[in-house]
Amino acid sequence: MLLASMFVLNAGPGRADEPVTVSITIKDHRFEPAEVHAPAGKPIAVAVKNLGSIAAEFESDTLHVEKVIPPGREAIVHVRPLEPGRYNFFDDFHRATQGFLVVP
């Protein structure tokens, strides 16, 4: 019961901390932009659009996200508030495709 009451299901906007949105596209096995920025201490919504012709998997070990993005689709992954740093992300299906999220 206690556990259930601790679950706050987010049905839409209304969080105390509004997330910052960052947009990236994947085309020709490259992230565009390859380096994105976000402020520290705020939740981040990373919107990734796959402009390629095959599925990509947007993944990051340090951001703790992984999501398959079918060709032509856009996906959003939510990242928890971060400390300053340089966070690497990549296409798990094509490891050479790399980018960084910089938190000053």
Add this chain to the structure above:
Amino acid sequence: MLPSLVIVFREVFEAGLIIGIVMAVTSGVAGRERWVAGGVITGVLGACVVAMFTDGLSQLFHGSGQELFNACILGSAVLMLGWHNVWMARHGRELAAEMRAAGEAVVEGSKSLAALAAVVTIAVLREGSEVVLFLYGVAAAEGGASVGMLVGGLIGLVLGAIVCVLTYFGLVTIPTRYLFGVTSTLIALLAAGMAAQAIAFLEQADILTTLDRTVWDTSWLLSDSSFLGRALHTLIGYVDQPTGMQLIAYAATLGVIAVLMKLFSASPPRPRAA
């Protein structure tokens, strides 16, 4: 060839660990190879189906379909693993051994085997769907499956199978009197890790937003993306930067399984009259 080898191996490796544990936990139970093999085959077929429906799935629930699906199947695996432990506690080591000897294990044991086979299916399906999507993508980009891709994938599969076999033989060397305790603990930790993983998917989809901050950071000690880190991630649910809710789910899973095992455990035999 190398990218295909690496990706197939990484995904099969995690499923291989789980299959190795399931095989060790069920050692001595009649017919368990068929159940596990059935689980693997169902998982592979399921992986193909999931891969086919990835596009549709990703669009469901305002774009959160993938995370919800992953959280649900992981949650199902947690329930199956917990149920298996409670079942084993209920029937007791001695009773289970007697049943195996009498052959009644085929009937009673098959309920527990079905639950573990379902866990195998879930593990293979989750990892496998990514492999299928990756291989399909590479084949599409190269205008067909190349020999390099197939050979790489095959080697990756064989390496993953070796991990499975090593896990199995490593576990079955444990003396029988400790085996029940060790395997019950392993199953409970596997379940707790999966529960925390399910929470992580819900956090990624912004479905769960409470206690979503990093509680501690042990990435300097062991990164969960390193080889050992990934093994511990699968086996005991190790995460280098857990959130509060992940920790709660982990502890709650262990707690509930422990309590249920205690509640349902076989009562000790009555002392005989002197």
